[in-house]
Amino acid sequence: MSRLLENMNPQQQEGIRSVDGPVLLLAGAGSGKTRVITHRIAYLIQERGVPADAILAVTFTNKAAKEMAERVDKILGHGSLTKPMLATFHSFCVRVLRRDIEALRVGAVGLTKTFAIYDETDQQAVVKQALKRLAIDDKSLKPRVALGRISWAKNHMIDPQEYFLASTNPMEEKIAHIFEIYKKELFKANALDFDDLLLETVRLLKSSGETRERYNRRYKYLLIDEYQDTNRPQYELMKLLAGPDANVCVVGDEDQSIYSWRGADIKNILEFEKDFPETKTIRLEQNYRSTQVILEGAGAVVAQNTQRKGKNLFTTREGGSLIGYYEAPDGENEALFIADRVQRYLREAGGQVDLPRCAVLYRTNSQSRLVEEALRRYQIQYHMVGGFSFYDRAEVKDILSYMKLVQNVHDSVALARVVNSPPRGIGKTTMETLERMALSSGMSTWDAIGHTIEDKLLPARALQSLSGFRRLIEDARAMLGPDFAEKLASDLAPANDASLLSETVEDAEADVSFGFGEENSGFEPEDTRANSFDTSFNFGFDFGPSEEISTIAAENSSDSNAAHGIDSASFNPFAPVVLKRSASTTVERAAEIKMADEKPAFRKPGDAATLPELIKFLNDRSGYIRALEEEATPESFSRIENLKELANAAQDAQERGETLHEFLDHAALVSDADSYSEEARVTLMTLHAAKGLEFPLVFLTGMEEGLFPHSRTLTDPTGLEEERRLCYVGMTRAMDTLIMTRARYRRRYGSDMPEASIASRFLEEIPSKLVEDLGSPPARPQFSGSDYGSAYGGAYATPYPKANKFGRPNGEENERHYSYEDEDQSGERARTQASGLPGVNNRARYSDRTAAPGQSMDNIASFFAARGKKISRPKLEVQEQTGKTGLKQGSRVRHPKYGEGIVFRREGDGDDAKITVQFQQHGVKKLVEKFAQLERL
Ligand SMILES: Nc1ncnc2c1ncn2[C@@H]1O[C@H](COP(=O)(O)OP(=O)(O)OP(=O)(O)O)[C@@H](O)[C@H]1O
Numbered sequence: 004m005s006r007l008l009e010n011m012n013p014q015q016q017e018g019i020r021s022v023d024g025p026v027l028l029l030a031g032a033g034s035g036k037t038r039v040i041t042h043r044i045a046y047l048i049q050e051r052g053v054p055a056d057a058i059l060a061v062t063f064t065n066k067a068a069k070e071m072a073e074r075v076d077k078i079l080g081h082g083s084l085t086k087p088m089l090a091t092f093h094s095f096c097v098r099v100l101r102r103d104i105e106a107l108r109v110g111a112v113g114l115t116k117t118f119a120i121y122d123e124t125d126q127q128a129v130v131k132q133a134l135k136r137l138a139i140d141d142k143s144l145k146p147r148v149a150l151g152r153i154s155w156a157k158n159h160m161i162d163p164q165e166y167f168l169a170s171t172n173p174m175e176e177k178i179a180h181i182f183e184i185y186k187k188e189l190f191k192a193n194a195l196d197f198d199d200l201l202l203e204t205v206r207l208l209k210s211s212g213e214t215r216e217r218y219n220r221r222y223k224y225l226l227i228d229e230y231q232d233t234n235r236p237q238y239e240l241m242k243l244l245a246g247p248d249a250n251v252c253v254v255g256d257e258d259q260s261i262y263s264w265r266g267a268d269i270k271n272i273l274e275f276e277k278d279f280p281e282t283k284t285i286r287l288e289q290n291y292r293s294t295q296v297i298l299e300g301a302g303a304v305v306a307q308n309t310q311r312k313g314k315n316l317f318t319t320r321e322g323g324s325l326i327g328y329y330e331a332p333d334g335e336n337e338a339l340f341i342a343d344r345v346q347r348y349l350r351e352a353g354g355q356v357d358l359p360r361c362a363v364l365y366r367t368n369s370q371s372r373l374v375e376e377a378l379r380r381y382q383i384q385y386h387m388v389g390g391f392s393f394y395d396r397a398e399v400k401d402i403l404s405y406m407k408l409v410q411n412v413h414d415s416v417a418l419a420r421v422v423n424s425p426p427r428g429i430g431k432t433t434m435e436t437l438e439r440m441a442l443s444s445g446m447s448t449w450d451a452i453g454h455t456i457e458d459k460l461l462p463a464r465a466l467q468s469l470s471g472f473r474r475l476i477e478d479a480r481a482m483l484g485p486d487f488a489e490k491l492a493s494d495l496a497p498a499n500d501a502s503l504l505s506e507t508v509e510d511a512e513a514d515v516s517f518g519f520g521e522e523n524s525g526f527e528p529e530d531t532r533a534n535s536f537d538t539s540f541n542f543g544f545d546f547g548p549s550e551e552i553s554t555i556a557a558e559n560s561s562d563s564n565a566a567h568g569i570d571s572a573s574f575n576p577f578a579p580v581v582l583k584r585s586a587s588t589t590v591e592r593a594a595e596i597k598m599a600d601e602k603p604a605f606r607k608p609g610d611a612a613t614l615p616e617l618i619k620f621l622n623d624r625s626g627y628i629r630a631l632e633e634e635a636t637p638e639s640f641s642r643i644e645n646l647k648e649l650a651n652a653a654q655d656a657q658e659r660g661e662t663l664h665e666f667l668d669h670a671a672l673v674s675d676a677d678s679y680s681e682e683a684r685v686t687l688m689t690l691h692a693a694k695g696l697e698f699p700l701v702f703l704t705g706m707e708e709g710l711f712p713h714s715r716t717l718t719d720p721t722g723l724e725e726e727r728r729l730c731y732v733g734m735t736r737a738m739d740t741l742i743m744t745r746a747r748y749r750r751r752y753g754s755d756m757p758e759a760s761i762a763s764r765f766l767e768e769i770p771s772k773l774v775e776d777l778g779s780p781p782a783r784p785q786f787s788g789s790d791y792g793s794a795y796g797g798a799y800a801t802p803y804p805k806a807n808k809f810g811r812p813n814g815e816e817n818e819r820h821y822s823y824e825d826e827d828q829s830g831e832r833a834r835t836q837a838s839g840l841p842g843v844n845n846r847a848r849y850s851d852r853t854a855a856p857g858q859s860m861d862n863i864a865s866f867f868a869a870r871g872k873k874i875s876r877p878k879l880e881v882q883e884q885t886g887k888t889g890l891k892q893g894s895r896v897r898h899p900k901y902g903e904g905i906v907f908r909r910e911g912d913g914d915d916a917k918i919t920v921q922f923q924q925h926g927v928k929k930l931v932e933k934f935a936q937l938e939r940l
Contacts, residue, residue: 294323
């Protein structure tokens with residue numbers, strides 16, 4: 004037997020040896036796919052005498068191509084003169100086009116071999132030009148949005164004309180025109196973008212028989228990795244390159260197809276056998292990575308999908324420890340639990356394993372924040388993959404820069420960062436002028452802006468944009484005044500003009516109604532709208548008008564200072580009906596507020612804004628989130644999530660009593676990249692980034708409906724299947740231990756009260772015999788047991804937890820309460836635990852024995868207690884009142900706008916009663932019961 008087939012199982016051997024004709028290698032997770040590909044290439048060369056350069060292997064990333072080339076070289080003993088072609092789709096296409104693109108020329112018309120490749124910045128410049136030519140305002144249609152659509156069309160091989168014919172609204176028609184101009188401009192510039200590289204190669208091989216045959220003769224053996232993630236042009240390319248011999252081997256796993264949002268089409272792998280009827284299908288089903296328990300658990304989850312060919316993965320690593328499950332009271336607890344477990348693992352594995360490694364996986368980048376903070380508190384070094392540390396992300400830095408500017412307007416670096424982000428018409432030339440002025444006069448850029456506005460030193464348009472920006476920052480500053488009411492009074496006192504003041508009050512009132520969008524308008528009357536921000540879950544996100552509108556409102560006022568004060572009041576999200584009352588002037592109103600200010604039971608317009616309110620204000624008024632929403636790409640959605648998470652961080656800080664200054668310092672320290680270590684044994688990354696990797700210990704976090712599966716997929720069966728595959732990818736990264744976690748309550752967009760979550764359906768899909776509870780604290784009564792199950796069981800096709808598998812721990816585990824947030828942990832009780840007295844749980848003894856100060860859960864408790872942190876337990880009570888409507892938890896309802904849903908919770912009573920509903924189409928909404936127009940079903 005060939006040396007190359009040694010130590011391979013029969014299916015792997017088959018995969019290596021079957022080199023003639025079409026082969027579909029369905030390689031389950033951890034089944035040695037990479038090993039088979041590299042050995043197959045070596046086999047072709049060594050055993051079948053195929054010249055190395057007759058082999059073309061296409062992979063997805065340059066890194067994978069490089070690694071594969073190294074492995075083949077190693078197997079072959081570095082000796083061969085020629086080498087197989089190992090490339091990505093794009094790099095292969097560049098080679099082809101550099102050589103043959105001129106075959107596409109008609110006479111003197113067409114691209115030449117010296118074509119340029121346009122990156123995203125170049126592409127944007129072209130789109131901007133097109134927008135200008137078509138007189139389309141780039142605020143109404145963002146260049147990135149247009150580019151996203153153009154790329155989508157290209158990935159689906161749709162040209163501008165087809166796009167135009169298929170368009171159903173004016174916006175799509177505009178994009179079709181932009182697409183047309185874009186295409187012509189690139190052509191004029193002898194340039195191709197990344198999508199074109201694939202498309203032009205396909206066009207070339209289709210239209211030039213001579214060229215195609217030459218490549219078919221050259222590459223006799225074709226191998227395509229990660230076939231489940233190929234898109235339409237890649238599929239066409241595969242068919243053209245396979246040629247008449249069709250010695251093509253595609254390798255993939257339909258259960259790991261997770262890139263549909265980039266145009267990948269799972270059908271390519273599902274229908275390969277149709278494309279090539281003589282296909283030999285080989286299944287690699289022996290997993291060498293994971294224990295039986297992990298594999299069975301992952302298999303049970305993915306088995307719920309319909310879009311699959313089906314495999315029976317098995318492993319010889321029988322048994323293994325059960326899949327751990329921890330249900331935390333909240334996100335912070337979840338993160339600290341993970342940090343604690345990581346610490347324990349590193350300590351215990353340190354002696355046995357050469358390099359203990361573990362990974363914390365999450366669905367969206369924003370989830371890393373709490374884990375990062377917990378690891379830092381435990382002084383555990385970690386490495387983040389596929390992204391920056393939370394506080395290093397561009398959008399987070401932008402909003403932090405706004406906050407820095409609010410704190411110190413002379414921070415010119417922060418100003419330069421945000422002055423035109425999102426774009427507000429303050430261009431490079433304006434900034435250069437301002438910076439020159441600042442430089443020559445010694446002023447800060449902020450002061451230079453003031454000067455420029457006052458003396459009208461720039462054209463009217465630039466001045467208008469600068470005024471809008473200045474007003475935004477000033478309004479935010481006013482919100483934070485130590486005594487906002489006093490500030491209102493003092494701002495306005497010098498004007499002493501009653502008519503002007505009352506006019507301003509009207510302006511303010513006008514503003515109240517627009518601040519927070521129409522999301523709530525279906526169920527709240529005008530008067531209570533200003534109150535609605537904190538009660539809305541805001542999953543749907545309508546951030547209301549941004550800066551432009553407020554600019555108009557303020558400009559209508561004849562006194563800009565007055566406008567600042569009033570604007571700010573109206574933007575206080577908690578500003579109650581007081582704003583609508585009859586105080587005849589703002590001064591009177593401010594005074595009235597101040598007098599009444601005896602330990603307020605609720606927020607008043609005169610109160611200084613909290614940190615999360617400031618962030619929400621900046622997010623909304625700057626137009627930042629709106630711009631991201633318009634972009635509507637997975638990337639922009641993830642940025643929005645990050646900004647929501649920043650508001651959550653601010654809420655945490657607020658509860659610790661931190662000021663803006665302290666919050667910014669904390670953020671600066673957290674983003675200190677110096678603390679990272681190359682040697683870090685803990686990796687944090689998204690599930691997408693984890694594909695292809697393996698770790699002895701894996702944490703899969705945030706297992707909650709809406710988070711994972713992501714809220715955008717809850718009502719889309721195809722999207723849900725992809726989320727399930729993502730779950731499968733995550734679970735199968737674990738070699739020895741898999742721990743899945745969930746927070747029962749999680750903060751949503753900086754709300755002061757964490758919101759209840761629903762256990763991810765993926766958890767329920769894992770057979771309970773494979774799961775072990777790791778000491779989750781008991782659930783609060785209203786969300787455990789059969790009520791919980793019945794309340795949600797009917798909402799989806801898949802069942803929700805009915806018993807206590809993912810609600811409450813059983814038996815002994817009940818006693819193990821991770822109560823590091825409890826005050827008594829820090830004092831007497833912690834000492835008693837340390838003494839190892841009977842009845843004391845293992846966890847506590849363990850911490851005491853091994854942890855250095857500031858590192859254990861118990862010490863974390865002291866840490867919080869010392870900082871005066873309040874326990875962030877949800878302040879919910881069991882609500883059984885049903886009010887006039889008779890609605891209660893579990894009731895099925897219909898809303899005129901949101902459709903059908905199930906009542907999740909009812910709070911308060913009488914006119915104040917609020918009702919939280921999980922709508923099938925629109926996610927979770929909190930409504931004022933009185934106005935909600937809910938129909939009982
Ligand atoms: N025949 C074999 N004998 C022993 N170990 C093997 C064998 N085949 C593969 N392995 C080991 O199994 C692990 C998984 O292999 P590999 O990374 O090639 O899997 P994969 O199919 O690419 O996984 P995934 O698709 O999940 O990323 C590796 O550690 C590899 O060394």
